[in-house]
Amino acid sequence: MPDAAKEKFSPADTGKKLDHSMYASIMETLDLGIVILNLETSRLIFKNRVAAEIFHNNQSLLEYHNIMSLLLTDYASKPASEIFGKNYTLHFKNRLLGYTPYIASDSFIWIIIRDITERSRLESIAEAVNSMDNISYVFSGIRHELGNPINSIKMTLSVLKRNLAEYSPDAVEKYVDRAMTEISRVEFLLQALKSFSIFENPELQSIDADEFITRFISLVENDLRQSGISIGKAIDPGVTTIIADPRLLHQVMLNLITNASDALKDTQQPKINIRAAQHNSLVALIVEDNGCGISREAQASLFKPFYTTKPRGTGLGLMIALKMVTLMQGNMEIKSVKNKGTRVTFFIPGGRKKNAQS
Ligand SMILES: Nc1ncnc2c1ncn2[C@@H]1O[C@H](COP(=O)(O)OP(=O)(O)OP(=O)(O)O)[C@@H](O)[C@H]1O
Numbered sequence: 001m002p003d004a005a006k007e008k009f010s011p012a013d014t015g016k017k018l019d020h021s022m023y024a025s026i027m028e029t030l031d032l033g034i035v036i037l038n039l040e041t042s043r044l045i046f047k048n049r050v051a052a053e054i055f056h057n058n059q060s061l062l063e064y065h066n067i068m069s070l071l072l073t074d075y076a077s078k079p080a081s082e083i084f085g086k087n088y089t090l091h092f093k094n095r096l097l098g099y100t101p102y103i104a105s106d107s108f109i110w111i112i113i114r115d116i117t118e119r120s121r122l123e124s125i126a127e128a129v130n131s132m133d134n135i136s137y138v139f140s141g142i143r144h145e146l147g148n149p150i151n152s153i154k155m156t157l158s159v160l161k162r163n164l165a166e167y168s169p170d171a172v173e174k175y176v177d178r179a180m181t182e183i184s185r186v187e188f189l190l191q192a193l194k195s196f197s198i199f200e201n202p203e204l205q206s207i208d209a210d211e212f213i214t215r216f217i218s219l220v221e222n223d224l225r226q227s228g229i230s231i232g233k234a235i236d237p238g239v240t241t242i243i244a245d246p247r248l249l250h251q252v253m254l255n256l257i258t259n260a261s262d263a264l265k266d267t268q269q270p271k272i273n274i275r276a277a278q279h280n281s282l283v284a285l286i287v288e289d290n291g292c293g294i295s296r297e298a299q300a301s302l303f304k305p306f307y308t309t310k311p312r313g314t315g316l317g318l319m320i321a322l323k324m325v326t327l328m329q330g331n332m333e334i335k336s337v338k339n340k341g342t343r344v345t346f347f348i349p350g351g352r353k354k355n356a357q358s
Pocket residue numbers: 255259260263289291292293294302307308309310312313314315316317318319342
């Protein structure tokens with residue numbers, strides 16, 4: 001350690017003389033770059049081996065004014081509290097440096113510097129691998145989902161083309177209808193994918209839980225009644241408001257009700273219940289049915305894209321619902337017993353009635 005630093009760093013407060021060579025050698029062996037600047041004399045008074053290496057042992061780079069203008073660009077314009085003790089990064093000669101400056105006794109600046117090029121590269125690779133995994137998974141699903149109807153359209157049209165001269169107008173119409181049905185299926189899938197990204201920015205607002213559920217039920221009960229399904233509502237007295245985006249909430253409920261109604265196709269006395277209950281600062285919204293239920297093995301796949309047991313399902317309904325609930329800072333769980341029924345519960349932030357007991 002240079003003499004100037006030795007003088008300044010004698011620890012008057014401990015009353016004990018430091019063994020400077022010991023401290024200097026500790027700093028030398030650290031795997032971090034350390035530089036110490038003296039603000040009063042405008043000099044760099046210490047740099048360890050790693051710091052020198054980071055700056056390529058270039059003496060002019062390792063000079064007070066250069067370090068200040070490189071690492072402490074805001075020193076003159078910002079208060080110390082906004083500068084010191086904070087983490088910064090700097091691209092320096094093809095490397096990425098991470099550094100933290102500290103101030104001691106108003107006269108010294110310590111800067112700890114790390115070369116984080118490798119770490120950030122590894123992090124970005126890990127991130128990319130992760131998203132590539134998801135993307136290829138989603139792509140293979142889309143390929144499969146679009147591939148089936150498109151194959152079927154191709155086959156239908158080529159049969160039609162080959163036999164156009166012989167087929168009666170009725171038969172031609174039948175083939176065209178078949179192709180149109182498959183095209184609607186593609187359209188439906190594209191629509192489902194659109195709804196996956198459409199609500200990227202939820203607009204959260206305070207919604208009256210009872211009002212929302214009552215209105216929702218009034219919109220779906222006609223369809224349900226036509227399928228012979230009865231629908232019930234039970235809202236705990238403690239529940240008043242939910243903090244949600246009403247469009248998202250509506251879509252989530254719709255996806256869950258559609259699943260419940262599909263599950264009730266072969267059920268005697270089919271019934272769906274919508275309930276709301278307060279759990280601390282969260283409201284649990286519950287959609288339950290007494291339908292076919294879900295086997296234990298299948299339960300593990302419910303939120304995977306394109307997982308479906310339905311001939312015309314896209315397998316995106318639950319995944320979209322989960323994504324929307326997550327956007328509203330909520331979570332979702334599904335409990336189901338095969339041949340008994342299914343209960344989907346999702347929790348979202350919500351308020352309580354001021355006079356509520358629970
Ligand atoms: N209430 C339920 N009762 C029984 N099974 C269910 C229920 N909800 C979901 N499932 C099962 O989970 C699967 C996935 O549901 P999801 O809503 O994601 O897709 P889907 O309903 O098959 O197709 P869609 O994309 O049209 O919604 C369903 O195919 C079904 O097997």
